[in-house]
Amino acid sequence: MTLLKRLNTRIKTTFIRQNLAVLYNSADELPILNYNKCMKGDLNYLVKESGKIIEKKLLKKWHNIQMDVIDIHGLSGEGLFIFENDKKIEILKMDYGRNQILLSFLINFYHDKEKSDKIIESIRKTGLHVPEDYTRQDIENLITKNKHILNKIRKLATANENMLQKNEKVDEKGLYKRAAMISKYFGFIVDITKISVNQWISLNNEFNLYVESLNKKK
Secondary structure, three states: OOHHHHHHHHHHHHHHHHOEOEEOOOOOOOEHHHHHHHHOOOHHHHEEEOOEOOHHHHHHHHHHHHHHHHHHHOOOHHHHHHHHHHHHHHHHHHHHHHHHHHHHHHHHOOOOHHHHHHHHHHHHHOOOOOOOOOOHHHHHHHHHHHHHHHHHHHHHHHHHHHHHHHHHHHHHHHHHHHHHHHHHHHOOOOOOOOOEHHHHHHHHHHHHHHHHHHHHHO
């Protein structure tokens, strides 16, 4: 590669990087209001500075932030329900993808024994199970299996969507109301558009302890 080509490649790479959206890095940065929006399914609220959005990076960042929250504070209720379903969906998607790869090889080389044997041997080395003498029925069984996987994914996604819709109005209003109560208790303004997830959870937990102590005195 000539010096000019290397320079052009470097300029193009720099330009692309400069035009990528900047995302919030952690639960120490992401505002609680944005986190609440993400919990409802809109991961665009992970964007800190506008630019080109890469979906895979959004999903990875959201996963990392969720793990950050769980590691520090734990998770319960609706958040735990959705998070566990998301994990199941990701595993099912990987199973589906592996099955589709296997299917494509089995179907494409079904009538070419020599080619299929070589490819199947390579597939087995990756850990995927392939019957010794696969038949058309094996292919049909795999297709049926993938249909079941897709059905499970839809059911889990629907359950998550129902949970989000059920709590959508309550969560938003409840967040502002809670912020007002916490602000009054601590004596300073808690702005849910600025306060980070970790800060919010810490203040909220302390306020909960105060409320519990009041209830015990009654």
